[in-house]
Amino acid sequence: MPILAIYNPVSGDGTAKAFFHDHVIPLLEQRGKAVERIAATEHAGHAGEILVDFLESVQGETTVVLGSGDGTLHEIINFLSSVTLKGSNLETPLPRLSFVLVPCGTANALYNSLFPPDGDGTSLDTVEYRLKSVHSFLQSAHTIPLTLAIATLSSAPSVHKRPSVAIAAVVVSTSLHASILHDSESLREQIPGVERFKVAARNNSTKWYNSFVTLLPAPATGRVQIYDPATKVFVDHPDSNEADPIVDLDGPFAYFLSTVNVDRLEPTFRIAPIAIKIPPVDASCDLVIVRPLRDPSIAWDNPEVREAYVPKLWNVLGAAYQDGAHVDLRYNSSGQVVTSGEGVTVVEYIRCGGWEWIPDEEDEGAHLLCSDGAIFHIEKGGRVVCSAATPRENAGFAVYA
Numbered sequence: 001m002p003i004l005a006i007y008n009p010v011s012g013d014g015t016a017k018a019f020f021h022d023h024v025i026p027l028l029e030q031r032g033k034a035v036e037r038i039a040a041t042e043h044a045g046h047a048g049e050i051l052v053d054f055l056e057s058v059q060g061e062t063t064v065v066l067g068s069g070d071g072t073l074h075e076i077i078n079f080l081s082s083v084t085l086k087g088s089n090l091e092t093p094l095p096r097l098s099f100v101l102v103p104c105g106t107a108n109a110l111y112n113s114l115f116p117p118d119g120d121g122t123s124l125d126t127v128e129y130r131l132k133s134v135h136s137f138l139q140s141a142h143t144i145p146l147t148l149a150i151a152t153l154s155s156a157p158s159v160h161k162r163p164s165v166a167i168a169a170v171v172v173s174t175s176l177h178a179s180i181l182h183d184s185e186s187l188r189e190q191i192p193g194v195e196r197f198k199v200a201a202r203n204n205s206t207k208w209y210n211s212f213v214t215l216l217p218a219p220a221t222g223r224v225q226i227y228d229p230a231t232k233v234f235v236d237h238p239d240s241n242e243a244d245p246i247v248d249l250d251g252p253f254a255y256f257l258s259t260v261n262v263d264r265l266e267p268t269f270r271i272a273p274i275a276i277k278i279p280p281v282d283a284s285c286d287l288v289i290v291r292p293l294r295d296p297s298i299a300w301d302n303p304e305v306r307e308a309y310v311p312k313l314w315n316v317l318g319a320a321y322q323d324g325a326h327v328d329l330r331y332n333s334s335g336q337v338v339t340s341g342e343g344v345t346v347v348e349y350i351r352c353g354g355w356e357w358i359p360d361e362e363d364e365g366a367h368l369l370c371s372d373g374a375i376f377h378i379e380k381g382g383r384v385v386c387s388a389a390t391p392r393e394n395a396g397f398a399v400y401a
């Protein structure tokens, strides 16, 4: 089985090159795994080109040892999904690609979800922790197929333009998360670590996003499901039934985030904890939604109300750092966020097959979409449809876990 090693020398704190040459490659060689090519990316988009070049020169299932964050994996998946191979490897569709992940990025959401770090996160920087996927490969452990979240961005119906597609292996979001990712990119040089996300979050804390949302059922259940913190299971969404399983949601939205394959976006930010507690049985997205108008103390939307809602939103996001405790939060009758009682939940935690987001034309901020950290602008009058897909056996992308 051909092995290719690719690392992104600028991801995270820039240690990928040293880590590969000091640890990853020596370990593979010592255990008799011949790496046919070791390549460093030289520019954005390069990882996909390196891989296609390699695939065109080899036969059969290929293993990629990837030293990067989630962004480089995202680039590879999108690049491969858009090319046709030439050369000796003419199999169509592509044979399964198995990734050995070496966490070298800033957030490493997929890696940290596959290999949850210790409670206090002290293991994160150890050589042992960063080589877990390599060891899994060396022990010939099984691979996990990656579910993909395929977002199709369309223009207004009057504009005759081909839709564009963004494929995510971790997260697709709008609202606060997309705004944070959009703004934090400009802070990358100044603040290389995860702290830049917190600064961008503070700058966007009073924004709400107006959009019309449709939730689509998952194939296995035929329903949109919602997590019930009282019974700790998913139940059918009250608006999803046999006759009409599709659910409509009105905004405004403060938070709208959809994940596949992961329960966290940073080592301790467990925003989608139920993805691990109750694993999905087929392709589906886990959605974390905050709609402030569910708060019984809020009757309308104005700047003062938005300002007053900020501590409640931080309460939700702070609880995500407490082992995903945000999914249990409720409002009491006066609108305070509490951890018990029978009030309406602050977060709507949804499991569904896909969703549609149609931003209000007047709301600029609602037109941002994040796909694994890459930011897209939804055109005025346009929309996004996102659906989850799991590859057929022997095709698609898989990871050693």
Ligand SMILES: Nc1ncnc2c1ncn2[C@@H]1O[C@H](COP(=O)(O)OP(=O)(O)OP(=O)(O)O)[C@@H](O)[C@H]1O
Pocket: 008, 009, 010, 011, 012, 013, 041, 042, 043, 044, 045, 046, 067, 068, 069, 070, 071, 072, 073, 075, 104, 105, 106, 107, 108, 109, 373
């Ligand atoms: N040699 C390079 N020079 C500049 N940019 C690069 C190079 N190689 C890759 N890139 C870009 O770096 C970006 C970030 O990479 P990556 O996702 O691996 O790290 P990260 O952003 O630090 O981690 P994470 O996505 O986990 O937060 C990618 O989108 C990729 O396009």
